[in-house]
Amino acid sequence: MRKLPRAFYDRDTVTVARELLGTLLVHVCEGVQRVGRIVEVEAYLGPHDLAAHSSKGLTPRTRVMFGPPGHAYVYMIYGMHFCMNVVTEHQGHASAVLLRALEPVHHVQGATRGPALLCKAMGIDRRMNGHDLLSDELYIGAPRTPPPIRIVPARRIGVDYAGRWAQRLLRFYIKDNPFVSQR
DNA sequence: TGCACGATGAAC
């Protein structure tokens, strides 16, 4: 499988978010290669985006978002779940794409509709925070023959506190795909 | 040093 190069991530975050749809997330964990097709994502544009964690500035938690593109930003939410992002754009821009739902492809067990369920099913936790996505353990690949897809823009989930930023259509999912999260 | 709250999910 063709591993997405650094240059893929080092672009406009909305472009990266849209083009991530249909690609394959791969995590090799304890000898097991888990693969899932990305079917739903959200773009977080940077410190000016009040829904983005990086809007709090450079802190120990948001450090990875401020780093170079093509790395995993994994954080704990509600004291019990993990969510995975892909860092985008050049160093210091502090933007990322949240992976919200997967379609199981290989060695994926359990529900994958929702950012925390996705991480659980793929075996991704805080240990993967800051991990390079050009590594052999965790990466995203392009399918050889990507099927045509229709992309639907929507409001991001759970960011009502972000004022007008909550209204922006920065969530994207594959139309009619049954693995897109409900809500 | 304390405290309110969250890019969620599941149960009721």
Add this chain to the structure above:
DNA sequence: TTCATCGTGCAC
């Protein structure tokens, strides 16, 4: 609609 559960960021 409520709750589980804890790291973060910010107030004091």
